[in-house]
Amino acid sequence: METKSHNNLQERPTPSSNGRASVEDNDLIKAVKDEDIERVKQLLKEGADVNFQEEEWGWSPLHNAAESGNGDIVDLLLNHGAKPCLRKKNGATPFIVAGIAENVMPLKLLLPKVADVNECDVNGFTAFMEAAVYGRVESLRFLYENGANVNLHRKAKQDQERIRKGGATALMDAAEKGHVEVVEILLHKMQADVNARDNMGRNALIYALLNSDIEKVKAVTRLLLGCNADVNVRGEGKKTPLILAVEKKNLDLVQMLLEQKHIEINDTDSEGRTALWSAVELNLKEIAQLLCHRGASTDCGDLVAIATRNYNPDLAKFLRQHGAVEAFRPPAEDWKPQSSRWGEALKHLHRIYRPMIGKLKIFIDEEYKVADTSEGGVYLGFYDDQEVAVKRFREGSPRGQKEVSCLQSNRANSNVVTFYGSESERGCLYVCLALCEHTLEKYLDDHRGEAVQDREDEFARNILSSLFKAVEELHLSGYTHQDLQPQNILIDSKNGACLADFDKSIKWTGDPQTIERDLKALGLLVLYVVNKGETSFEMLKDLSTEKLIQRSPDKETQDLIHHLFFPGNNVKDHLHGLLGHPFFWSWESRYRTLRDVGNESDIKTRNTNGKILQLLLPGPSEASTSFAQWTTKIDKFVMKKMNEFYKRGNVYQDTVGDLLKFIRNLGEHINEKKNKEMKSKIGEPSQYFQEKFPDLVMYVYMKLQNTEYKKHFPKTHNLNKPRCDGGGGGEQAGQP
Structure with missing residues (x-):
C-alpha cells in the first residue's frame, strides 16, 4: 500500500481539467458504463479526460468502472493516469465504490493506490461497510484480510450527529438488509461486536427487526442471539426487541426472544406500552397468551377494554383470568380537547357526569349535536376517553347494520374514517367514529375564493388521492359505497381527508353497475373539488356526461373523468391503475x-x-x-x-x-x-x-x-397514510 500523504490523495470533484465537458469526456463515461473496453481505449487515445467527473454527482470513469466490477477497465484507466482517490460529491472514492461490486478485482487493483483501507465518504461509509450493505461476501473477506476495521462506527456529519444519526457498523448494515451469510461471517469469522451501539443506542438486533422479510429476520435474530446480543436494548420510541417482535406478528420470533435468559418482559416503550399491551392491541391472541404464560404483567393498561374493542371476548376472558382489570381513570383537571371546532362543547361534556353506555359517554342534547341524519343524528362523545363523533341508529336498523359491517371490514383502510367501536342501549345503536373538523362541502364553502398558491392545486390532488384510495380499498374488501357525495367526505385538522357514511353501502355480488355508480360519483367529485365547489354537487348530477367532461379545467381532469365514466370491463380493479394517472402527479x-x-x-x-x-x-x-x-x-x-x-x-x-x-x-x-x-x-x-x-x-x-x-412515470401513490382520526367532526361533521 502506498504511503504518500493522504491529504494529497483526497481530490475533490471537478467537472474536467479544462472546466468544460467535451463530447469525448461524456462518451468515455458511457463507454465505461457499457464496459466497452475497445471504445474506452479509443477515446483515451483521442484525448478524453480520464479524470473527468460528471457534474451532478461527481462520478468519474474510474468510479463507474469500480462499481461495475470490470477489473480490465479499472486497470486500463489507472495506467492512463486515473486518480485512484478522486472523490464524488458525497466523498466516495473509487475504492469505496468498489465495495459494491460483485467482482473483487477492482478492490485488489485499487488497494495499493489508497492510503487507508478504512477511508470513508462524507457519510462515514467505508468499502467494508458497502460490501456488508450489498452482501458481497468475497469483497468482505478480501477487505478483512487486508486490515479493514470490522467494528468501525460510521462517522456522520456534525449536524447529523447532533440528532443522534450515524454510528452504525457493518454488522448493523448486514443485519438490517437480512444478509444472513454476511452476518454469520462477521460474527463467527471476523469477531464483529454483537452489542456495538449506534448513536441512538441501537444494536444489530434492533436493526435486524427493521427488515420486512420475516424469514430473514428470524435467521439473523437467531445468529445474533446465539452470540449473546443484548435483548433489552432500545430502538426508536424506546421499543425493545420484544415489542418490535410482537409488532412483527410472528409467534416464533417472540418465542425466540422469550427464551433468552435476561429478557425484561415488562419493559415499556416511550408511550408506556409493553409487549403484552402491543399484542392485545394488535389482537394477537396466541402471542398475548404466550407472554402471560411467561410472566408478563397484565397491569399495563386497560387490556380488557382493548380486547373487547377488538371483538375478542376469548382474549378478554383470558386476560381477566390472569389478573387484568378494567381501569378507572377520573377526568384530569387540566384536560384540553384536541378538536378546535368542537372544543368548548367537548370541555363541557368532559366535565359533566353522564352514565356510561359501555365505554361511551354521550349526552343527547342540541349543545353536542354535530349534524342531522336520516335516523338519529350525530353527536359528540367520548369512547374509551377518545373524542368521537357518535352516529345514532335505532337498534336493528338495516342502515346501522350496514354501517358497522362495512366499517369493521375496513378497519385497515387508512383512508376511511376510523371506527372505534359501537354500543347499544334502550333500543339505540351508537357507532363511534373519529371526530373531524369539517365535511368537504363545508370546507370548500369556507375557503371559496381563496387563490391557489402558485396555481398548483395540491389540496385537490391530495383530497382526491385519499378518496380514490379509500374507494379502491372499499371495493377490494367486497363493498360498494353507493352514497359518495361531499357531505360524506371528512376533513381533519391537518386538511387530511377520509371517507365516511356507510349506511347505504352494500356487499358486492358481482354486478358491475354497483361499482360503476361509485365510479360515476367519483367523477362528479373530481369536478366538484377541482372547481372548488362553485357548482353544487346536485347540479353536477343533473348534467350529461358530455357536458361534465367539457367542464374539466385541464386535460388531466378530462381524461381522469372519462376513465371513471367509461371504466371498461374490469371495474373492481379499475381505481388501482388510475392512482398512477397524471392527475395525481405533482x-x-x-x-x-x-x-x-x-x-x-x-x-x-x-x-x-x-x-x-x-x-x-x-x-x-x-x-x-x-x-x-x-x-x-x-x-x-x-x-x-x-x-x-x-x-x-x-x-x-x-x-x-x-x-x-x-x-x-x-x-x-x-x-x-x-x-x-x-x-x-x-x-x-x-x-x-x-x-x-x-x-x-x-x-x-x-x-x-x-x-x-x-x-x-412516477410510481403509484403509497396506499398507506396516517389514519384520519383526530381533530374534530364525524359523519356529517360540517354544519348541522
Missing part, C-alpha cells in the same frame, strides 16, 4: 417525467427511426396542441441561450422530441451560476412548462403509457 413530478423521457438516447441524438420518437409522433387529429411550434413560445432570450449550446446552427426544432430534449437540457443547466438571467426568465421550471404547455404531460402519458417507457 407539477414537480410531471416536470421530472418530461426530463427523464427527454434523457432517452434516441431523443437526445434525434434518432428519428428510434422507437420512442416514432411513438411520440402526433396523429392527424393532434396538430392543435399548446406545444405546436413550441420554439416560438419559449422566452426568446432563453431560446437563444439554449440554441448556443449547439454548433453549426443545429438548433432546436418544432418537434415533441426536441421539446423534451430542451426540457431535459434546460433542467441540467438552469441552476448554473452563468445562467442566472435565464433562470430569472424561467423561474420555477416545473411551473413554467406546466403553464406554457398544459397538455404536454397528458400527450406524453397517452403515447407512452402502454410501452416500456412508462418506467419514467
